[in-house]
Amino acid sequence: MKRAEQYVQEFKSYLQVEKHASPHTVYYYLNDVNFFLEFLLSESISFEQADPAVVRVFLTKLYEKKLSRRTVSRKISSLRSFYKFLEREDVVAANPFLRLVQPKAPAYVPSFLYEQELEKLFEASDLEAPLGQRDQAILECLYGTGMRVSECAGITIDDVDLSIGTVLVRGKGRKERYVPFGSFMEKAFRRYLQDGRERLLEKSKEETGKLFLNSRGKPITERGIRLILNKLVEQSAVHMHLHPHKLRHTFATHMLNEGADLRAVQELLGHEHLSSTQIYTHVTKDRLRTIYMNTHPRANRE
Known part of the structure; x- marks a missing residue:
């Protein structure tokens, strides 16, 4: 069985080759995935065992760190993509982030020059x-x-x-x-x-x-x-x-x-x-x- 790090590298290739993601996007996706893997390690849970209950605990941890809703939303989006990739590769049976409701980001009005x-x-x-x-x-x-x-x-x-x-x-x-x-x-x-x-x-x-x-x-x-x-x-x-x-x-x-x-x-x-x-x-x-x-x-x- 491959280790989680190997799947992360394959996910990186998928983002670069198939999705043509920018280096900026790849960096943040991988950062978010590794952040979640560290959480799973601290809970003695493998990435294949992650389910909606585990994800809810993870979400609680994010809010305890007082992260912004925008940051939390981005992490969820990154991990949803990662598990979608794992599901496609038949590594996991279901995507635990699929039905998770993302926190609503505050209304954003971009600044501009007169x-x-x-x-x-x-x-x-x-x-x-x-x-x-x-x-x-x-x-x-x-x-x-x-x-x-x-x-x-x-x-x-x-x-x-x-x-x-x-x-x-x-x-x-x-x-x-x-x-x-x-x-x-x-x-x-x-x-x-x-x-x-x-x-x-x-x-x-x-x-x-x-x-x-x-x-x-x-x-x-x-x-x-x-x-x-x-x-x-x-x-x-x-x-x-x-x-x-x-x-x-x-x-x-x-x-x-x-x-x-x-x-x-x-x-x-x-x-x-x-x-x-x-x-x-x-x-x-x-x-x-x-x-x-x-x-x-x-x-x-x-």
Whole structure:
């Protein structure tokens, strides 16, 4: 009989090869599975013996640790997938997590930037310097397309078609989508490709197809993009916490606030389920006020 660790490794391969899960997802799934296996070991129970009663005890332990409902929900989801895999492999007869009701996560409203805040960020880069041109192109890319930071770091020169204004984005699960972009992003890309990128590439003396390069002329990393955004915040003297996903939130919010169709935004973001996009249907207070003043019969003030 195989040991639990062997099945965990097989589950890892399943996530990577069959589900095309991201390294981030694989890390958390395995972390959650190993956490449960340690619990079973402390209770002298094998992973094949886990049943709904054992799972309820485990759930109690999670709440005793004062974990958030979101974290508990994620662990349950990870373990449900693990036992679904074991069931498929005929290792267990039933999935003990199948009928477990996940704790309801608190309502989540993503934060976003107002246009005035964005303008200060777009004015922060030195467009005469190679790094400034690159930073501006990255900022335009994240806000102009709503792509994830991993997708942005992975763009190649061949993915970008400046003639028709589209970029090929490789998303989660190796799914590809074409996303259009406008004149501001096109201008930033042309400036960077014709000048800044060439000067950065000279520093490494190595050819690469990746679009965005670091200060040494090597392909930029996700961490590198996050550091660039932090630098732009400092240069613009705005007080905010800026991360790449906040620009994705901003893209979706601004699109929907201006009347974009929900399913169109879903496709642009690369969401598999519409429910993932619906969290952006909140509107700003300014827009609510504008709608009210323009539509309510007794809203007009003399």
